[in-house]
Amino acid sequence: MHKPALPLEGTDTFNDRIRIVLVETTHSGNIGAVARAMKNMGLGSLWLVNPKSFPDEASYARSAGASDVLDRARVVASLDEAIDDCVLVMGTSARGRKVPWPVMPPPEAAITASEATAGGCVALVFGRESNGLSNEELQRCHHHIHIPSNPEYSSLNLAMAVQVMCYELRMHYLRGLEAGEGSPYLKPMAAPGDAGWDVSLASVRDVEGFFGHLEQMLVDVEFHRRDNPRQLMTRLRRLFQRARLDEMEVNILRGILTAAQKAAGKQGAHSQSAGDDAPAPGQEKDHV
Template sequence: MDPDLEAFHRIRFVMVETTHPGNIGAAARAMKTMGLSRLHLVNPKVLPNAEAVARAAGADDLLAAAQIHGDLVDALRGCRLVIGSSARLRTVAWPLLEPADCARRLLAEARQGEVALVLGRERSGLTNDELARCHFLAHIPTDPGFRSLNVASAAQIFAYELRRTWGTAGEQYTEETEQDPAPAEAMEGFYAHLAQTMTDTGFSDPAQSRKLLRRLRRLFNRARPDRVEINILRGILSAAQGKKTPGRFHKTDPSRSAPSTDPDGNAAGEA
């Protein structure tokens, strides 16, 4: 298979807790029109039904192949890059992309592995905790006086930008994509370990540290550590939790060795 075509088919659209099945069908139609095929649904309020099939207008094969997940963590398993779409900006600033840049990054990263675009709920979009699982936030510019954009319409815009950009992404992000960042599930394991260590060491109160944890997620999402680096970080966390033997690598400094003594027990040089 053509490497560019193979990359195109590694892009998954993840719809989170969609309320109206018709929107799922319309999103499937938007994807198929642009040649995309990977649809993942997180806890939809109603599973794809006759209304979804009708709105899909011939893309019912995408509906039949759609993967259903109980939570977003499972839907992102194996992804090296995750971009979340949101109509509103957040109090914790997140790296922000417009649709064209979003498409270029997804396509460039898909040459190396699985990637995902996450679309939120019709009424409220993505929660802050869901956004914290994304490396970037994609924002579609709209009229400030009327920001309401249907989730299927948003899917169409992103699908169009992906199709338009496909094959022309070039090497714009080559330096970033040459690394092999840890997948989403490895990062989730690290974040859970980090949160537990912060509690165990008395660094933070878990009831009051949600915003702090989101900031730390943003920090490590920006760094995009690989698996080896994540293992190193988790080893440090384990040591901080007391799961390693304290001082096990300390060595005696020869220059500070005990002074020699005479037969009476006096240190050399003492009267």
């Protein structure tokens, strides 16, 4: 038995006016993999033109929980049936043509497809695993989509090609949310102060206290000489300021410095040189 469908998140399922059309798919497992790729990116309209085998256990097994996309899939006998009510048809193609045809890479194709849904359904057409779309089928498309893969190994698995386009469609959708009400998906979380970071950014006072403590510890272990400093502290300052420490990280580092001073028999030596708010012994453990 195939896996039950995982629930679609209503707010992340978008634009059923964009349909993925697969032409004469040979391997039913690829149909399941395409359904999974679609559901990953919030798409659910799948049309199958004369598939060799569908539905079957292989397609549902490969869908990995996207069985609802397969349950809704429309099976038709010809490409005409799949695209007749569409206002825009875009077909994937890796081949050059004697007669030039409008062609665009996936990001631009996603924008064009999304904007066209304001007037009706849009079809993104993918061909056979072995030889893609025929010339006649490509001529039914308003635009061709070319995925700029490695020219020395340019053939993509069907589901991979669909995934590329579904990803670009989703990115365009999320950028639209970000420009409007806001989208949590595209906002980075790379440093303290970013939304979602668990600890506040350390203050200048905290960081300066750490630098004073660090210098004293380096003196205590005879690694650094204040009478001949060279550029040691300047470079260490540059290193740690580049890291943008948060409050917990400062406390952890100062705990390490205190432990090093204790091991060197210099515990408490820093208290006079820093003259600041060094954490008491063991305090840093409360923050780990």
